Amino acid sequence: MKTTPTPAFMLEPILDPNSDAGTSRDAIGLGQRAQEGLLNTRHGTILTLEDISVSFDGFKALNNLNLYISVGELRCIIGPNGAGKTTLMDVITGKTRPSHGKAWFGETLDLTQMSEVQIAQSGIGRKFQKPTVFEALSVFENLELAQKTDKSVWASLRARLTGEQRDRIHEVLETIRLTSSMHRPAGLLSHGQKQFLEIGMLLVQDPQLLLLDEPVAGMTDAETEFTAELFKSLAGKHSLMVVEHDMGFVGSIADHVTVLHQGSVLAEGSLDDVQANERVIEVYLGR
Numbered sequence: 001m002k003t004t005p006t007p008a009f010m011l012e013p014i015l016d017p018n019s020d021a022g023t024s025r026d027a028i029g030l031g032q033r034a035q036e037g038l039l040n041t042r043h044g045t046i047l048t049l050e051d052i053s054v055s056f057d058g059f060k061a062l063n064n065l066n067l068y069i070s071v072g073e074l075r076c077i078i079g080p081n082g083a084g085k086t087t088l089m090d091v092i093t094g095k096t097r098p099s100h101g102k103a104w105f106g107e108t109l110d111l112t113q114m115s116e117v118q119i120a121q122s123g124i125g126r127k128f129q130k131p132t133v134f135e136a137l138s139v140f141e142n143l144e145l146a147q148k149t150d151k152s153v154w155a156s157l158r159a160r161l162t163g164e165q166r167d168r169i170h171e172v173l174e175t176i177r178l179t180s181s182m183h184r185p186a187g188l189l190s191h192g193q194k195q196f197l198e199i200g201m202l203l204v205q206d207p208q209l210l211l212l213d214e215p216v217a218g219m220t221d222a223e224t225e226f227t228a229e230l231f232k233s234l235a236g237k238h239s240l241m242v243v244e245h246d247m248g249f250v251g252s253i254a255d256h257v258t259v260l261h262q263g264s265v266l267a268e269g270s271l272d273d274v275q276a277n278e279r280v281i282e283v284y285l286g287r
């Protein structure tokens with residue numbers, strides 16, 4: 001079979017490889033690993049949010065919010081319903097534009113100027129509450145498809161998995177404990193397993209920052225425990241921002257907690273510290 005030559009533009013990195021800006025995930029799928037070295041986190045901070053405000057018809061869902069996440073950190077975000085936790089993730093992923101403020105990924109990537117796709121491709125992965133796996137495809141195929149999202153459709157269709165990509169999928173299958181189910185249709189997995197598969201679909205893309213919104217909602221106790229173990233094992237290799245209402249779970253994973261209230265940071269520190277904070281007690285108990 002005649003192979004189609006790869007057009008030159010697909011072989012060119014989007015950015016100068018010597019530049020330390022990190023949007024360069026190229027079209028032929030050198031992929032996330034290749035751009036890992038490009039995200040500049042020189043000062044140890046992977047995410048910088050300063051004075052972020054989001055208004056919906058005059059209502060401030062986020063109000064001069066400041067938040068800094070370190071490289072490799074596992075940060076939990078807690079706060080009452082409507083505090084702005086999901087909106088915060090929407091801002092980071094480009095789904096919602098702040099009316100005011102700065103949002104930087106590493107030192108050089110201005111998230112307020114990037115599209116949702118560019119942000120995802122630069123290494124920010126997000127998991128929504130409801131699992132969105134392809135039910136008719138096998139677990140392995142779901143991971144394979146997720147891994148290919150960094151390519152153009154054209155490249156994706158003709159691309160075979162490289163040995164390295166295959167190894168990574170197997171590694172992720174082990175991490176999410178689905179190796180023995182890899183050939184099963186994803187639709188047959190339990191709710192918790194689908195959640196793990198979706199986390200796996202993020203992991204095959206090697207994101208540097210993972211955003212997880214209420215990951216243990218609807219999980220059994222055993223699944224919640226495994227999620228805690230999993231997140232602790234991912235921290236260090238990735239930075240994680242976890243929004244969760246389940247305080248038992250938060251206590252089991254977090255060394256650093258941020259409390260959000262009315263769109264601003266109310267308190268920050270260890271879970272014990274913030275739970276002892278008078279203002280936090282007021283907000284949660286409505287005193």
Ligand SMILES: Nc1ncnc2c1ncn2[C@@H]1O[C@H](COP(=O)(O)OP(=O)(O)OP(=O)(O)O)[C@@H](O)[C@H]1O
Pocket residue numbers: 056061079080081082083084085086087088
């Ligand atoms: N698209 C929108 N239009 C108008 N108001 C919105 C929009 N999105 C969010 N809001 C409002 O902004 C506030 C913050 O919502 P957000 O979903 O961020 O809260 P949350 O902390 O995630 O709450 P929960 O714990 O219930 O998930 C809420 O009052 C919500 O009603």
Ligand SMILES: [Mg+2]
Pocket residue numbers: 085086087
């Ligand atoms: Mg929410």
